[in-house]
Amino acid sequence: MSKIRGLLSQKVVKANQIIASDPLESPRIKMQDMYNVHTTSNNVEAVQGASIVVLGVKPQVLGMVSSVLKSQIHPTALVLSIVAGASVSFLQKALNHARIVRAIPNLPAQVGMGTTVWMAIPEVTDEERIKVKAILQSLGEEIAVQSENYINMATGLSGAGPGFVFLFIEAMIDAGVKIGFSRVEAQKLTLQTIAGSVELMHQSSEHPAVLRNKVTSPGGATSAGIYELEKRGMRTAICDAVYAAFQRTQELAELNQLPELE
Template sequence: MTIGFIGGGIMAEAIIRGVLNQKNISASDFLISELVESRRNFLKDTYKINVTNSNSELIEKSDVIILCVKPQNLFNVGEELKGLLKPDQLLISILAGISINKLIDQFDHERVIRVMPNTPAQIGEGVSVWLAAEDVSVDDKSFAKNILSSLGLEIEVMDEKLIDIGTALSGSGPAYVALFIESLIDAAVALGMTRDMAEKLALQTVSGTSKLMSDQNISAVELKTMVTSPGGTTAEALMTLEKQQFRTALMEAVYSAYKKSISLRGES
């Protein structure tokens, strides 16, 4: 079986790395179509995979096609490849905001799976929310689960709205977390700590908190209560965050990302 990638960006590389680490698919089974020669050569040299600069060649040689281009490039790629996919080929898209119906229409192809992964997939700690079109077989779904599980947690949903919510929560989420960590670091530096030390403390605090909640099945409310002593420093800090509408700002940010995902596929 040949797995073809249209686009050789960060997420395509993450998928390749994750699958190769599972050692159940060999490098020779991968083919990437990438227009940028330097990137193409990097992927070939690093992962010993096959590369091309022709999307039509990739379609001809692949059993599964994973679409990894930017959403704004969908129309051009779709126009180039419309009608070229064979009925027995599976198309998997990781494009944010592009619905199953739009993919089916753009490529004139029914066997489509839509996935929203996130960047921690690069180290096998990601989360992928996915939805299969009606014509996708049980074997196709099993294959998709196998690929996506190599990137971290995979969650199949039956309602496309949940993909858009997942885009806003976990797809964009690493950027929210990065901004939060950056703010913690900057605050500590302003108080007199070195940036190197502040970064170590902030990263471990976020990582350790997440692991504690996950490993011991502790809710966010429970953990907050555990850390907060009456009249203490944490209570004072939380009161300031509430006064500055931290919670509201974050919730509105997620909602804004959700609305953007909806607008990208032209639906309300």
């Protein structure tokens, strides 16, 4: 639903141009009430006459959904898949459809601050690429890549990244409580510190090491804290976490290939 909100708020499409499909009645009612879009529980009905089909289902139900949609999407329509781990070749076989764009948005897309890495196969026209770009920009930043391997890499970095950031935020808040702040105060201080630091880096365009050195006085409080983080391997732990997420994405991609489609 957050993606519908982004599309409408950025005026990429109008409400009467959207047909949303969901098997559950309560989400359909909510989408109708919030966005005044047409909804259905029938996936085939949802794709009839569509020029762009956004495929956004859980990987574990992709086999069932694709079996229903196979050969049902008009050949000239574009399929924009945001299904984690589902390769272009798999989608082409599963849907019996050639025109595929694969994209991986991350969680902050819910508030229009996401990062989406995407790729289009050669069959996708320049006009369609412009439309895809507009759709993804309604969710935040977008980066077009040429190789599908970058999609898995992005899943490990920007896809899993919010989870790492939230863990860091949680630890900072807990530390604030430990030294005497209320949890509300600690959360406010932590969130503003992180948001301000990110905005400063955006505006200054300086390397993070340069900005870190500016706040790290010799023998000071920041220096003492950074020493502890480095001593305990924070930098290595983050690198290992991203790489582990990347490797797991590759494993899941292999698991998501249905044998009967090979």
